Structure formats: C-alpha cells, structure tokens
Amino acid sequence: MDEATDFLPLDFEYLDGAEMQRRAAAFRERMGLRRTVRDFASASLPRQVIEDAIRTAGSAPSGANMQPWHFCVVESAEIKRQIRIAAEEEEREFYQRRASAEWLEALAPLGTDADKPFLETAPYLIVIFLKKFSSSESGEKLKNYYTAESVGIATGLLIAALHNAGVATLTHTPSPMKFLNEILGRPVTEKPYMILVAGLPAQGAQVPAIKRKPLEEIADFV
Secondary structure, eight states: OOTTOOOOOOOOOOOOHHHHHHHHHHHHHHHHTOOBOOOBOOOOOOHHHHHHHHHHHTTSOOBTTOOOEEEEEEOOHHHHHHHHHHHHHHHHHIIIIISOHHHHHHHGGGTOOSOOTHHHHSSEEEEEEEESEEEOTTOOEEEOBSHHHHHHHHHHHHHHHHHHTTOEEEEEOOSOOTHHHHHHTOOTTEEEEEEEEEEOBOTTOOOOOOOOOOHHHHOOOO
16 A cells, blocks of 8 residues: 555445435436437526536546546637537538448437537537646646546536536537637647537427437346
C-alpha cells in the first residue's frame, strides 16, 4: 500500500432489503420516463441545477482516480450558433456521404436529419471532453487511464442527475468533433466526447414510439 495515501472511514448508508427494493423500484420508474428530446423550449433553467448535476457526474469512478473529464457549459447564444453551424456541416457530410445505407435505414424511424435547431434553442449545451492527460501539482504531465470507460460512466450519471431534476436531454455526437476544441478553446490533448443538450421540452413535444428491451433480453443471472 502507498504510505502517502490517506484513507478515511467509509460513509455508507446501510439499508434493509425492503428499503433497497423500494428505492430501486422508485428510481427505475423515474428513469423509465426518460426520453431523448429533440424539441426544446428556450426557457432558462437555474444554473445551480446544472452545476449540481455536473458535481454528481464528477463523483463517478475513474481509472486511478484521474477524473479524465471536463465539462464546458455553453449558455452564450453566439457560441451555440457557432457550434450549430459547425455540427450541421459535419452532419450533412454524414447523411450525404459517410453513413452506410444500413445506418441510414436504422435512423429512419427516428426522423433525424442534418438540421439541428436544438443546438441553439436549448438553454444549455454541456460539451463533454475526454482528457488523455492530467497534470500533477508540480506540473508534471500524467497519463490518464481507462478514459473512455470513466467518461462514459460520468456522462451516464450526468444524464440521470439532470433527468432526476426535471431536465430533458439529448446526446449529440457529430463526427468528427474537433471543431469543439477550437470554438471552446480546449487543448488538443482533450477529445470531444459528446454534446449533451439540456433544457425543458417544448410544449407539445413528441418522441418516437419505441420500446425498451425487457430484463431477460439485456441481463443474465448465472
């Protein structure tokens, strides 16, 4: 064991079986209502809600506790406009040239296309960056480990935290996304991971009538 590492008593809430089941079922029901939204209202949200959701994301486990994520929260209408223009340029390339016929066929039922007005309409864009390297207190360059897994877990917590607070989200991943480094002034050692659109659904917003796979199709107990 590293002698320089400090350890603290675990702060953990022990629950009886009945309370565990109650909480698990209540959270399942709440998260079961989560849907990806593409029609957002322009209504603002308290920034504290976004800040607390990001703090929750920052509690995610990470390889060697390197916490290889950075969240850029975009409120500026001008910057959102720049992101939309650049993202739609990549999306047009995707729909017209890059995507296979099979991929386009899979997307067809969802009604998506290269036009992404939500990038300007929603009050917040949370751009998530994956950090390949960190720095020590002395400025030494340190390699981060299990970055994709760590940032993926943090992103999942962020989506869950926002939904729990009554905020709708949309995950958007135009490819490539290097334009986000330039627009947001992030170093080239950071990889854009996702744009998470956050806000309230527009009145009358609709979502595709899709179904989730049942437990027996997504899990085995052995």
